[in-house]
Amino acid sequence: MDSEKTRKERTLSEDPERRPEVKRLQSRQPSPPVATGSEAQGITIEGLSAFYGSFKAVTDASMNIQANKVTALIGPSGCGKSTFLRCLNRMHEVIPGARAEGCVRLGDQDIYAKGSDPVKIRQRVGMVFQKPNPFSKSIYENVAWGARINGYRGNMDELVERSLRQAAIWDEVKDRLKESGMGLSGGQQQRLCIARTLAVEPEVILMDEPASALDPVSTQKIEDTMEELKKRYTVVIVTHNMQQAARISDYTGFFYIEHMGDPGRLWEFDATDKIFSNPERKETEDYVTGRFG
Amino acid sequence: MIVGADLNRPLPLWKSAEMRLSCGYAVLLEVQKVAIEARRGQNSGTEVWHRESRGRYLRERLVKVVLAACAYLSVFTTIGIVLVLLFETINFFRQVSIVEFFTSTTWSAAFANPQFGIMVLASGTLLTTAVAIAVALPLGLLAAIYLSEYASTGMRRWLKPALEVLAGVPTIVYGFFALTFLTPLLKATILPGLPIFNALSAGLIMGVMIIPTIASVSEDALYAVPRSLREGGYALGATKREVATKIVVPAALSGIVAAVILGISRAIGETMIVAVAAGALAQLTLNPLQSVQTMTAYIVQVASGETATGTLTFSTIFAVGAALFVMTLVLNIIAYLFVRRFRETY
Structure with missing residues (x-):
């Protein structure tokens, strides 16, 4: 738990005087890989920049994401929140021409270190996308597939049921597990995608505007699951909905672009209460009070 | 035909x-x-x-x-x-x-006391088509997966048209290639007893001919699978191969099936290759090392031969043509239904 403590000490929110920029760590030796388990991990990001070809979308972002907390990323469109999020499980590089620079530590492991396997990282850091994207398979198979390819040898029925229950969709689908996942409503599909992500037992769950395509009732259901999720996982959520960020998150990062054409920056990062009541910077205040964006 | x-x-x-x-x-x-x-x-x-x-x-x-x-x-x-x-x-x-037409095991339309067993010609067609599909299905599908999932954008941009050029080669050229190159090659190497006209070379070359059809249509179907599905797979820790074979291919399955059916129906209707390379010996066999006459090759033989119009022999080509038409029509309908389903999936 020593590392846990040092991480906490470095966390900004514990120290309101500190600016969002985190000091670079001196040592950058790759740490020994941590054994995969379902224990939630925090993420430390230092000087992360993300590119699409020659276009720089995010520059020099640093933050500490706490284990077992919900961290929300807010900001106007096109300011790099989603790109930043996709860098946290190496999904960014799936897009041709996209790359990232900087240091992202999952627990003690630098996920961009040489020899780090993106496939293993993505099993440990799951992701739920903006648009529900269930596979054209049965509901059961949608959930079981990820676990199976990751070599899960336990009781699959149990895992599927547990995952669907955690995602608060079990009661709606338990009688039709063999039917296609594509036949569900949008909100159900999104919860199915959450269940699918939970089934591989990640340590961190990234959510890229998971409720933006859903109606208020479905959104409510997804927000409810979030409370449960953070007991077991670290959750990072990108949202355009500031009320949502205020409701569900413990920490909030505000991304902002000062001038047109600049890369997005992490403008301010702090406890959600602080960001929404007494932010350090004027742009943050203007944004959270709805003066722009 | x-x-x-x-x-x-x-x-x-x-x-x-x-x-x-x-x-x-x-x-x-x-x-x-x-x-x-x-x-x-x-x-x-x-x-x-x-x-x-x-x-x-x-x-x-x-x-x-x-x-x-x-x-x-x-x-x-x-x-x-x-x-x-x-x-x-x-x-x-x-x-x-009509009973004789479907049950007789002999086709001897031009002889005295003729017999009309469509099974004989159909066996030739099925045999060459089966050989063609055995070649074209794996090659075409794997080529499609490569083009859609693995090839870089630049590679795809010139490889796909290059592959489609194969579809533009006149089939008579394929036929001569089978007769004058592939058959002698097979005879000289692994199959010394192969007759000059045989179902194997014709089928193999016909397979090459329909690779572009299968590869191109399957590739369209694979490429149309939304990127979000692939990303969903990657986000669960899937490798590129797992995403390609277990998510993208199943999602595009109806399009792939349609591509294969289109390929089959092209092979069934293909005329010049089999007329040139498979022979004109109407016999009921499923051995690809033998000479066979397909339905299309028979029609060519009668239509271009000296059979007088109005005779019974001449009117056989319409019956054979009708049988061929029904076969390709049924396949095209199945392909159409599959394509329609595939369009509705996402």
Whole structure:
């Protein structure tokens, strides 16, 4: 738990005087890989920049994401929140021409270190996308597939049921597990995608505007699951909905672009209460009070 | 094979028909625009806006009539062909028992005391088609997966058209290639007892011929699978191979099936390759090392031979043609249903 403590000490929110920029760590030796388990991990990001070809979308972002907390990323469109999020499980590089620079530590492991396997990282850091994207398979198979390819040898029925229950969709689908996942409503599909992500037992769950395509009732259901999720996982959520960020998150990062054409920056990062009541910077205040964006 | 030829590739045909229609329409619009411009020129100085209304109704109607005529022409042509085929076939079955046609194991149309067992010719067609599919299905599908999932954008940009060029090679060239290159090669190397005309070389080359059809149509289906599905797979810790084979291929399955059925129906209707390389010996066999006569090759033989029109032998080609037509039609309908399902998936 020593590392846990040092991480906490470095966390900004514990120290309101500190600016969002985190000091670079001196040592950058790759740490020994941590054994995969379902224990939630925090993420430390230092000087992360993300590119699409020659276009720089995010520059020099640093933050500490706490284990077992919900961290929300807010900001106007096109300011790099989603790109930043996709860098946290190496999904960014799936897009041709996209790359990232900087240091992202999952627990003690630098996920961009040489020899780090993106496939293993993505099993440990799951992701739920903006648009529900269930596979054209049965509901059961949608959930079981990820676990199976990751070599899960336990009781699959149990895992599927547990995952669907955690995602608060079990009661709606338990009688039709063999039917296609594509036949569900949008909100159900999104919860199915959450269940699918939970089934591989990640340590961190990234959510890229998971409720933006859903109606208020479905959104409510997804927000409810979030409370449960953070007991077991670290959750990072990108949202355009500031009320949502205020409701569900413990920490909030505000991304902002000062001038047109600049890369997005992490403008301010702090406890959600602080960001929404007494932010350090004027742009943050203007944004959270709805003066722009 | 006159009948199946234009029904062999419904997808490209529809596409080109649509394109032709829209091109025609664009030209008409252009003509109309020029005419309006010209009239505007005459009235310049007096009015800025001068919408010509005289004769507009007629012109609009004319456009519609021309377009409809183009569309209906091809449909009526097809109906005409089917009707001719139907009447001639009925005529044939007045003289030959339909039971014999489907059950006899001998085809000896040109001999005294002729026998008409369509199974014999059908076995030749099925045999060469099976060999062709055995070649084209794995090669075409794997090529499609490579193009869609693994090839870089630049690679894909020139590889796909290069592959489609294969579809533009005249089939007679393929036929000669099978007869004068592949068969001698097989004889000299692994199959010394192979007859000059055999189902194997014809089938193998026919497989090469339909690779572009299968690869190109499957690739379209694979490429159409939304990126979000692939990302969903990656986000669960899947490798590229797992995403390609277990998410993208199943999601595109109906499109792939349609591609394969289109390939099969091309192989069934293919004429020149089998007429040149598979032989003219009508025998009931499933051994690809033998010489066979396919339904299409038989029609070529009779139609280009010295058989007098009006004789029973001559009218057999309509019965065979009808059987061939039904086979390709059924396959095309199945392909159509699959393609439609595939369009509705996402």
